[in-house]
Amino acid sequence: MTPGHPRAAHPEHDHHHATDDHDLAEILDLDAELLADHTADLVDWLPLRTAPREILDLGSGTGAGTFVLLGRFPDAHVTAVDSSAGHLRLLREKARARGVEERVRTVRADLDADDWPDLGAPDLVWASASMHHMAHPDRALARVRELLAPQGLFAVVELDGFPRFLPAHAPEGRPGLEERCHQASDGYHAEHVPHRGADWGPMLSAAGFTVEDRRHVTVRIEGDRSAAVGRYAYGSLRRLRDTAAPALGAEDLEALDELLDTDSPRGLLRRDDLAVRTERTVWAARRP
Template sequence: MHTNDHEHGQHGHGQHGHDVGQAELLDLDAEVLAELNGDIVDRLPAPPDVRRLIDLGAGTGAGTFALLARFPDAEVVAVDSSAEHLDRLAGNARARGVADRVRTVRADLDAAWPDLGAPDLVWASSSLHHLADPDRTLRRVYDLLAPGGLFAVVELAGFPRFLPDDAPADRPGLEARCHAISDRYHAEHVPLRGADWGPPLSAAGFVLDATRTVTVDSGRSGSAAVGRFAWASLQRMRASVADALDVADLAALDRLLDPTGPDSIARRADLAVRTQRSAWAARRR
C-alpha cells in the first residue's frame, strides 16, 4: 500500500511529456499548498515542547517539514511504504538542513509495524483512506501514544480544481465532468476518501479536541508552480477518466496536457487552486 498519494490512477499518461510520478506530484502539492499545511499544523492543540513525532504515510515530507517548523525541538519519524517517497523526503530534509531531525522508516501500515517509539504526536495526512483496516490502525496509534498524546488526521475532501468553470472555450465545464467520473471511480476503489473520521477515532478510545475544514481558493494565479501542479494533476487524473470521457472531452483534455501546444494548460494565466482539507485532532485519554 502506498500512502499519502493523489489517488487519480496509478500511472500518468505518457503521450505528452514525461509520466508524472507520485513523488513529483506530492512535492508540487507541498509547494503550492505550503500555507495550508502550515496553517493546519499551527492550529493543532499541542504544547510547543512536543519532542517525538510520527508522520504516518509521510510521502515526500509535506507534513514532516510543517511539523518541524512548528516544533523546533522535535524529531520526526517519517513512515511510508514507498522507498522512492522516503528517498525524496530524505533529500528534501538534507536540502532544508534538518536531516538530523528526521528518521525514515519504510513500512506498510496494513502489515506488522516496526518499533516506532513512544510519540507525543502522530500525524496522518491523506493516508488513512488507503488502509485496508483503518480501525486497526487507529487502535495501534492509540496504543503508541503517551497518555494525553495527540493524533492529527488530515484528509482531502476531493481532488483540487484549477480551471475556470467556462474553460476550455471549446468544451466548457470539462474539468467538472472529469471530476464527476473520477468521483465515481474513487467511490468504488477508494470508498473511505472524504469519510468523517470523528466516529472511528472516538470508537478507538480517542477524545476529539478539534475538527475543522479548510477551504482554499487561491484566485487567479500566473504562478509557474500552480501551472506545473495543474498540469501534473490533470495528467495523472487522465488515467482514471479517459475510458469514460466523451471523445471530444478527451481530445480537449489532451490539448490541455500537450506542453508544447497552443492550448496547453501551462500557457494559461487564469488557473486557481480550489480544494478542501478536513482535520481532526484527537487525544489519547
C-alpha cells in the same frame, strides 16, 4: 501521503510503480510548495498542551508535513513513514540539504500490513491525506492509539476531494470538462479509496480517541501568484486522465488531451486563468 499496499514483484510492475512514484513525488512537492502556509496554519491550530518531542508522520510522502513540523517544533524528532522508497529517499535528501537529517528517521512500511514496525511512542501523530488510503482504517486507528503516548495528540488531515484548477466555463468548447473528469473517475475511486471524504470523527471516537476539535479549511490560490500552479494542475490532470478516460466521451477526452498537450497554445501550461481550489478538514483527537 502514500501509506500504500503490497506491490507485485515483477519488473514491468516495478517500472510502472517507479514511474508512478516519480510523477506523484512531483505533485507532492508542488502541493507542499503551494500549501505550505496552510499546512503551517493547521499545525499552529492544533490543541497541543506541550511542544511535542517525538512526532510520527504517517504517509509522509516526500515530506510536506515533516518539514513544517520540524520548523514549528525545533526540539522535535520526526519519524516519517511511507510505503514508497523513492519518496523516502527524496525526503532524506531534502533533510540533508536543510541540515536537519539528524532529526529525521525514515521508515518504509505498508500500514495495511498485519504488523507495524517499531515506531516508538510519539506524543504527536500527523496523518495528512493518508488515512483514506487504508484498506482497514479502523485497524490502523487502533494501532495509532496503542503507540501514541498517553495524552498524545493525533491529527488527521483529509481532502474533501481532489483539487480543481479550471474555471467552470473552461475549456473553450467543452465547459465543465474538469468536473466531468472527476465524475468519470468516481467509480474508480469508490472502489480503490472508498474512505476519501469520510467523516473521521466517529471513527476516531470508536477507536477510543477523544475528538477535541475539528476544522474545515477552504483554499484558493490564484495562478498568477506562482508558476507552480500550472505545473500542479498539469500533473494532477494527467494523473486524473488515467482513471477518467474509460468513462469519458470522445469529445471530452480529446479536449482533455489538448489541455495536456504541452505544445498546444490552449494547453494548461499556457493558461492564465488557473487557480488551486481545494478543501481540507482536520480532526484533532487525543488519547485519553
